[in-house]
Amino acid sequence: MxxxxxxxxxxxxxxxxxxxxxxxxxxxxxxxxxxxxxxxxxxxxxxxxxxxxxxxxxxxxxxxxxxxxxxxxxxxxxxxxxxxxxxxxxxxxxxxxxxxxxxxxxxxxxxALPSIHGLAERWGRSVFHCPYCHGYELDRGQIGVIATGPMSVHQAQMVAEWGETTLFTNASVAPDATERADLAARGVAVEETTIARLDGVAGVVLADGRRLDFAGLFTLxxxxxxxxxxxxxxxxxxxxxxxxxxxxxxxxxxxxxxxxxxxxxxxxxxxxxxxxxxxxxxxxxxxxxxxx
Missing domain, CATH: 3.50.50.60 (FAD/NAD(P)-binding domain)
Incomplete structure (x- = not known):
């Protein structure tokens, strides 16, 4: 005993x-x-x-x-x-x-990670959940936030403290007018094209073929x-x-x-x-x- x-x-x-x-x-x-x-x-x-x-x-x-x-x-x-x-x-x-x-x-x-090709392999290395744990090391570089639900808007608002941020709604969240105004005031861009896959260190390839590269990515x-x-x-x-x-x-x-x-x-x-x-x-x- x-x-x-x-x-x-x-x-x-x-x-x-x-x-x-x-x-x-x-x-x-x-x-x-x-x-x-x-x-x-x-x-x-x-x-x-x-x-x-x-x-x-x-x-x-x-x-x-x-x-x-x-x-x-x-x-x-x-x-x-x-x-x-x-x-x-x-x-x-x-x-x-x-x-x-x-x-x-x-x-x-x-x-339970978003079902995006290439994300799981980068989890904990270039895709993170906590900016207090990993934000500083991104050295004020470009940051992407991959939405999983309504709290992702809050995450993008927070992550903007560590670098210029893009929120990928990825058919998971639809910010309302008030949220969009707040995001814009914080310098957060909103990208509504869905994500096809992740590539390289922290590259996001969109469904329309565009590729955007980031210092790091966050998701919830x-x-x-x-x-x-x-x-x-x-x-x-x-x-x-x-x-x-x-x-x-x-x-x-x-x-x-x-x-x-x-x-x-x-x-x-x-x-x-x-x-x-x-x-x-x-x-x-x-x-x-x-x-x-």
């Missing part, structure tokens, strides 16, 4: 684990090894780690955690969760069963929990402007007492630094639930 089982061993999950093992609690981390930012070469906006290889950040964190004797780590995939506060059970795809008094979901989210994928394991326990989901996430209260507890969630799967917006902060807070909240 572990004090806490953490499903997901990326930045948020490890931040939770660090608080708990430092409180000398028995912690089990089950990690499938698929970091959301595994396609990116550098992580930005994380104090003290700006520009670092995200894989190296994760490796260092794992190495530091391994020094604590109350940590157990399984490289595997959680298949299901059941039980209740003080008596949770987690099964993995290899058939193993693990018990814990508390449960923490830090599974991260999946990104639809998000959902990376695995359905939380819903197998009965955790409620919350709708957001960007998809769904696990619903939590102010202490990061889900609708199932004793089960918690943090990181990208339980908060907006998303970044490494925010995931780590959310995990540290969740770790303290879980410990308090064990004490009191």
């Amino acid at each position: 572990h004090d806490v089982i953490i499903i997901g061993g990326s930045y948020a999950g490890m931040a939770v684990a660090l608080q708990l093992v430092r409180a000398r609690r028995q912690v089990l981390v089950i990690d499938a090894g698929r970091r959301r930012n595994r396609f990116a070469d550098a992580s930005h906006g994380f104090l003290g780690q700006d520009g670092a290889d995200p894989a190296e950040i994760a490796r260092t964190a794992r190495e530091q955690l391994s020094a604590y004797p109350t940590l157990d780590w399984i490289e595997g995939t959680a298949a299901g969760a059941s039980g209740m506060r003080d008596a949770f059970h987690v099964t993995t795809t290899d058939g193993a069963r693990h018990e814990g008094r508390r449960l923490l979901f830090a599974t991260g989210v999946s990104d 994928p639809a998000n959902a929990p990376a695995t359905p394991v939380a819903t197998t326990l009965g955790c409620e989901l919350a709708e957001t402007a960007f998809g769904t996430q696990i619903r939590t209260d102010g202490a990061k507890e889900t609708s199932v007492p004793g089960a918690f969630a943090c990181g990208d799967v339980a908060r907006m917006p998303h970044s490494v630094s925010l995931a780590v902060a959310d995990g540290a807070f969740a770790g303290m909240a879980i410990h308090r639930s064990l004490v009191f």
